[in-house]
Amino acid sequence: MSLKRRYLPSLGSFAAFEVAAKHLSFTLAGNELNVTQAAISQQIRGLEKSLGATLFVRKHNSLELTSNGQQLLSAVSDGLDIICHAINGLNASSGPPVITCSGTLAAIACWLKPFVDRFRSERSDVRFVLLASDEDDTLRNFDEVDLSFIFGNERCEVGECLYYLFPEVVQPVCSPAYLERHGPFPDAQSLGRADLLELHRKHWTAEAIGWHPITWASWFHANGLDMPHFSPIMTSNNYPLLLNAAVKGEGVVLGWRHLVRSLVDEGALCVLFDAPLRVDRGYYLKVNRASLDKPHVQEFIDFVLMNLADSEQHRSHGAATGQTL
Missing domain, CATH: 1.10.10.10 (Winged helix-like DNA-binding domain superfamily/Winged helix DNA-binding domain)
Incomplete structure (x- = not known):
């Protein structure tokens, strides 16, 4: 039966x-x-x-x-x-369109939020839910999440929709006021006398991070120098907090290009010199299968990708000055 x-x-x-x-x-x-x-x-x-x-x-x-x-x-x-x-x-029929996004604390606060602000200046009817955590690696799997900013395509299931965004690029940045007071810093060697802001090892062991750390020692080594003996003036597992300290003129921080670009564009931070550390590992935008047919989600994806392409073109044109990310 x-x-x-x-x-x-x-x-x-x-x-x-x-x-x-x-x-x-x-x-x-x-x-x-x-x-x-x-x-x-x-x-x-x-x-x-x-x-x-x-x-x-x-x-x-x-x-x-x-x-x-x-x-x-x-x-x-x-x-x-x-x-x-x-x-x-x-x-979709019961209210305004909503886009739910997930990522790490820094990714949401420093990378995604500027895109959300610019997008909503054109589409004020769209609402956003931003879920951020360095400890909860399951956020990207929540049914309500439309988009996730993730590091590494190995964190996805076969068949999931991924958009490659950019590689990992790190470069020292500080506020113009700090540079004026304590500079100049013409090269990597000169940073041995700078006030350095450092990410704590706890950041790199968080559940939602989980990739090999990039530290000041990594950056100095990549530039052919031994790490100078120093005691950071501030160490934290919270990267947005370190960026805020750098903006206030407290020291020099390693700037992940995608996280500090908006602050550099605004003039709140500046690149000290052209010595980027590029790591061959990539960042992706993951789209929930259930969100593939939502037109407002695809519209936001297209907006992000278009702006990334425009900023990359702008960066290429300004690379000769050494002051663009």
Whole structure:
């Protein structure tokens, strides 16, 4: 006898099954859904009991989908996509368009927010939700998130939509007032007498960061110099705080090009000399599958990419002065 809709297992158990099938791991599924491994395992056992079918082959250190599990996964994924599409349609018709973005604290505050401000000057009807954390690496997987600013394409699932943005480029910057008081700083060697602002090692071990650190020692080494013995005047795991200190004239900070560009354009910070450290690793804009059909999301993506292309062209034209990022 066919299973009637009123007797279907809960939607939550189907959602847990889809995530577990994607990762082939109850532990990773629990991490994504912010529940314990035991909770996922219990949901799957309950689903299997309700359906009268085994969905996973449980091995010592891994899972495999059974033929029944593979058949159900296709139907569940299609069904959840249809539900999400319908909900997006309801949300789109019930109020102003909303774009939800996620990223690290510095990415949201220093890189994305200037784009949001410029975009809303043209599209004041669009609302933004900005989710920022250096510790929660699961923000990018939240269903409501449309766009995520991420570092490295290895953090995405196969088939997800990614837009490459730029490589990692780092260069010393300070406020014009600090340069006037304590400069000049004509080369890397001269920074041995500067007040340096340093990112604390805690920043680089945060869950949402997780990549090899770039420190003052890295930058000096890349410029062929041993790191001079120094005690930073300020060390913090909060990069926006260090940028704020640099803007106030407290010292020199390593400026990630994409994070300080707006401050350099405004004249709040200046590049000391042309000695960038370029690392061959890239930044990306990840688009949630459920957001691919939202016209306002694509409009914002196009706006960001167009502005990035324009700023890169401007930077190339001004590179001869050594004062552009």
